[in-house]
Amino acid sequence: MFRTDVQNSDAPAPDTPGTPHTLDAAFDVAVVGAGMAGMATALRLQAAGLSTVVLEAHGHAGGCAGYYRRRGFSFDVGATTLVDFEAGGVGAELLDSVGLGPLDAEPLPGYRAFLPDRELVLHRDPGLWHAERLRALGDSEPHRRFWALLDRLAETFWRASRAGVRLPVRGPAAALQDVRALGATGLPLARYLRWTLGDALRHHGLRDDLPLTGLLAMLVEDTVHTGLDDAPLINAALGVTIRGAGLSRHTGGMHGFWRALVSHYRALGGRLRFASAVTGVDGGPDRYTLTTRRAAVCARRVVCAVPASTTARICATLPVAARLRPFLRRDADALGGACVVLLGVPEDEVTGQTLTHHQLMHSYRRPLGEGNNMFVSVSAQGDTLSAPPGHRAVMISTHTELAAWQGLDEVGYQQRKKELTELLIHQARRAFPRLGERAVIVQAGTPRSYERFAFRPAGAVGGPRQRPANTNQHALPHDLAGRGSGLWLVGDSTWPGLGTVACVLGSRIVAEGMVREKGFRQ
Incomplete structure (x- = not known):
């Protein structure tokens, strides 16, 4: 996969030119893209009793959380760990909801950070991490107040994520859902939606503390893909604390993880078609046609689990393409x-x-x-x-x-x-x-x-770099195509953004929204 002179044995064969044939069966839902968001959404919908098909351009599932095999080795080429897949977590809720048992995964106790002048362990255990960060990064009162704020934000918004919070707020029902997810004690923390991590550091007089800001900069670049002064504080707090949410590595890495998910999806009756890059989506509710060079697929509903720019291209004849253009212009300089x-x-x-x-x-x-x-x-x-x-x-x-x-x-x-x-x-x-x-x-x-x-x-990978102007209430919504359109967006271009846990959370929002659509289950 990663040398131009080596053919990946898992790569798809080229599509055969010619007029595509139409599949005999029509599906309730066609999902474009077999990455984390696409497969999680398809699993949820299939488990809910809907007939689904996933169309994937590559030769296997995974997307930016995929893998590459060569000479007996299996390498992760994007995500190398799973976040919050243990009891009570966002990932665990996915497994429970689709009837898939616990994964064959090893919990990671943490990882070691090497800074230019020191080392520290980012422990999974909250008590150990609390002691380690004070030992290695400073034990002053400002340090303690800063970490207390991050801990409070992280605890509240991890809990809200697991309770089904959704953004941007698109109406009274969504607002009520978010109020319930945050709870009475969490609502006051919503005032930090306009803060960046840099704002919080300056507030505590720590913006020029090189070891502290160096570590935080690494963590937020990996989780929100941006710098300290652009990283939304709440999103950054979640990113800094992902070890506490639970990191694990599946046996066989992402290859082993995808074998488990794909096997279960097929056991539920789901259809997965590789080497099937979608070139066009046309039609409307209850009568969408998705075209590839290999086949034309009919479906009542569509989930686009690909980058927003790809969705705009393949849905060029649909209203969603025009609705995406302002977001694409806004985020054109935010890709990495x-x-x-x-x-x-x-x-x-x-x-x-x-x-x-x-x-x-x-x-x-x-x-x-x-x-x-x-x-x-x-x-x-x-x-x-x-x-x-x-x-x-x-x-x-x-x-x-x-x-x-x-x-x-x-x-x-x-x-x-x-x-x-x-x-x-x-x-x-x-x-x-x-x-x-x-x-x-x-x-x-x-x-x-x-x-x-x-x-x-x-x-570009990981979706747009997150900043206050393009995330949370300003994020690309899953139902941008319009209520009743039957077309939904999911993945790292949409809220809550990049990462396995974010894509799994997005899949829950989309699947629940599709199942609730008036008349869809009739």
Whole structure:
């Protein structure tokens, strides 16, 4: 998947040109895209008794939470952990609602953060994390007040997320739902909707505290894809505390996770069609037609679980395309990319660390990305679905600007990819000093890879960078197409945004909304 000279064995065969044929059966719902949001929505609807089909352009499910297999290794190419999939969580609610039992996943106790001048462990256990952050980042009264605010926001809004809060508010019913989800004690915290994380740091006199702001900058870049002074405070508080919500890694990584979900979806009677890129959606409620080169699919309702720009393109003849244009113009400068280095290594190259996930920054002064903020994930010992016996799969990821990869000729592109690969491996040796010395596999993915294989426009991943002007009450709504249209949007372009837990929450909102649509179940 991540070398232009290597064909991915899981990649779809090219669509066969010609006139598409129409499937004999019509479906209640057609879902475009088999990423986290699309598959979670399809699972919910299928479990609710509706007939569904998922149309996926790639050769397997996953999208930006997908995987790549080569020579006995299975690498995660986007998300490497699952968030809030344990009892009481947003992910656990999905599993319960569709009749899928607990996942074969290992809870992660936390991960180690390497800052330029110190190390600390981001513990899953709240008590350990409370003590560690005061030890490593400052134990002054302003530090304690700042963390108390973040903890209160996180506790309230994690609870509200699990209770079904939804934004933007689109009417009295949604407002009442959100009031109930927040509860009486949580309502006063809504005043922080206009704050950024930078505002909170300045309020407590901590904006110039380099270790504290360095760590927070890494965490919010990974969870809301933006900087301290743009990151909405409430969203940032949730991102900073995802370990407390519960991180886990499935046996076999995302490959193992998708095998479980796809198998269950098919057992429920759901239809999943790979190598079926949708080129057009036409019609209206109760009579949509989705066109691919392989087939034309008929469905009463449609869920677009692809980037907003892709939805606008394939729905060009529908009113939703025009409604999307202001959002697309607004967020045109808020898109970012990612690079990932995939290593298959002997076991002894990743020994010496009790934790398998690490985050590294090497300069407080340099902008983040391009290796200055990188996440290292290592498959678990004995996980032979991820790596052959005696070996481990290692994923190193970092953010990148899309413009840095545009306009390069092939020679320039390969040189830039080579240099970044070497840089990421070199810097990851702070955690694993011998990493990559005897690697069996070394491959890299760039925005060009995500554009080619994950079908992300221009290689952008994770949805727009979140800021007060484009998130929460200003986010792209799931029902932008209009009530009664029968067309819904879900995924990282919509609220609540990027990440596995956000996509799962969005799937709940969309599935519940579709089931409630007047006349749909008749």
